[in-house]
Amino acid sequence: MLAFSSAGRSFLRYSGLSLAVALCAAPVARATPLASLSGATSWLNTQPLSADALKGKVVLVDFWTYSCINCLRELPYVEAWADKYKPYGLVIIGVHAPEFAFEKNLDNIRKAVTRFHIGFPVAVDNDRAIWNGFGNEYWPAAYFIGGNGKIQAHHFGEGDYDNSERLIQTMLRENGAKDVPSDLVHPKAVAEQAEADQSDIGSPETYIGYERASNFISTGGAIQDAPNDYVIERAPALNQWGLSGNWSVGPESARLNKAGGAIVFRFHARDLHLVLGPVKGDAPVKFRVTIDGMAPGAMHGSDCDENGNGTVIGQRLYQLVRQNDDAVGEHEFRIEFLSPGVEAFSFTFG
Incomplete structure (x- = not known):
C-alpha cells in the first residue's frame, strides 16, 4: 500500500487519476476528525450526525462536490456500498465541499442529490469546517474510519473500487458484523457518471x-x-x-x-x-x-x-x-x- 503526503496546493481535483487506498491517516487530520461534523452548515437525508452518535460504527466519509466529474463518476459505487452494507453497520457520509461559489447554493445541492439518486446522509460543508478537520485537499476523497473514530485508511481520486470495497468488508468484520458479503458491486453508470476511458x-x-x-x-x-x-x-x-x-x-x-x-x-x-x-x-x-x-x-x-x-x-x-x-x-x-x-x-x- 502507498502512503501519501500533502499536495503542493489545496483544493486539488484528480482528473482521471486514482491513488490507491493508503493504510494510514492523512498526516494533517485531527486525531478525532469526526468531531468536525459539527461544522456542517446543513444536512440532507438525515438529522445532524455527531462523533458521539457514530462511536463504535464503521464510517466512510466521502468528500465530493456536484460539478466535479471525478466525483460524479465515483458516486455510483458509493451509493451501491451504502445500500449493500448499511445492514452490516456501515455509515456513509457524503461531505459536499464546494469549489465554485454556486455550489454553496443549498437548492443546487438538493437538485444534485435528487438527480443522482443519493440516499445516504449528506453534510453540507460550505465553510470547509469538515474539510479542514480532516486536513483534506482533494475531490473526491474517501476516509475509512473505524469504531474508535480514527482514520484507518484513505483514498484520493476515483477508481480502485475493488480494493476500497474489500477494505470496507474487512473493517465491518473486524467491528463484529456477521455474514458480511464477500462479492463486489459493479454498478452500470450512464451519461456523465460512466467510468472514464483512462x-x-x-x-x-x-x-x-x-x-x-x-x-x-x-x-x-x-x-x-x-x-x-x-x-x-x-x-x-x-x-x-x-x-x-x-x-x-x-x-x-x-x-x-x-x-x-x-x-x-x-x-x-x-x-x-x-x-x-x-x-x-x-x-x-x-x-x-x-x-x-x-x-x-x-x-x-x-x-x-x-x-x-x-x-x-x-x-x-x-x-x-x-x-x-x-x-x-x-x-x-x-x-x-x-x-x-x-x-x-x-x-x-x-
Whole structure:
C-alpha cells in the first residue's frame, strides 16, 4: 500500500487519476476528525450526525462536490456500498465541499442529490469546517474510519473500487458484523457518471476564470472583470481554447453579455464536459455544439442532441461530447450560445 503526503496546493481535483487506498491517516487530520461534523452548515437525508452518535460504527466519509466529474463518476459505487452494507453497520457520509461559489447554493445541492439518486446522509460543508478537520485537499476523497473514530485508511481520486470495497468488508468484520458479503458491486453508470476511458485522455481539466486559466488564445488575452469583444484569429492547437463574442471574464468564470458568443477548445478524450450556468437564476440559455465544424451526430453528449442543440437550465456540469470507445480522436469543439446570460466555469474530460 502507498502512503501519501500533502499536495503542493489545496483544493486539488484528480482528473482521471486514482491513488490507491493508503493504510494510514492523512498526516494533517485531527486525531478525532469526526468531531468536525459539527461544522456542517446543513444536512440532507438525515438529522445532524455527531462523533458521539457514530462511536463504535464503521464510517466512510466521502468528500465530493456536484460539478466535479471525478466525483460524479465515483458516486455510483458509493451509493451501491451504502445500500449493500448499511445492514452490516456501515455509515456513509457524503461531505459536499464546494469549489465554485454556486455550489454553496443549498437548492443546487438538493437538485444534485435528487438527480443522482443519493440516499445516504449528506453534510453540507460550505465553510470547509469538515474539510479542514480532516486536513483534506482533494475531490473526491474517501476516509475509512473505524469504531474508535480514527482514520484507518484513505483514498484520493476515483477508481480502485475493488480494493476500497474489500477494505470496507474487512473493517465491518473486524467491528463484529456477521455474514458480511464477500462479492463486489459493479454498478452500470450512464451519461456523465460512466467510468472514464483512462487510457485515452489527452486533455486536462481547464478553468475559464482568469485565476486559474491556461492555454487561452483569444487575441489580446483575458481582460479582467470588464466586458470585452474577444476574437479567435487562429485555429487552436491541442488543449488550447478561446472565447469569441462579448464576454466578461472574472476570477472563476466568464459571463456572456451578447448573443452569439462562443467557446472553442481543441481536445483529445472520449468525453468533454463543461460546467455552465445561467447568470440569472434558472433562466434557460440555448446553445449549439459543433465538432470540427459539423453537428456532432453520434458523438453528442447526454446534454445535447445529434444536431448539437441543448439548453443550459441550471448551474451544473454538462456532458457535450461522448465518442465511441474504439474511435477516440482529437477534435475541435465549439459551443455557441444563442442568447446572452450564460456563465462558463471549466472543462473536464473523460
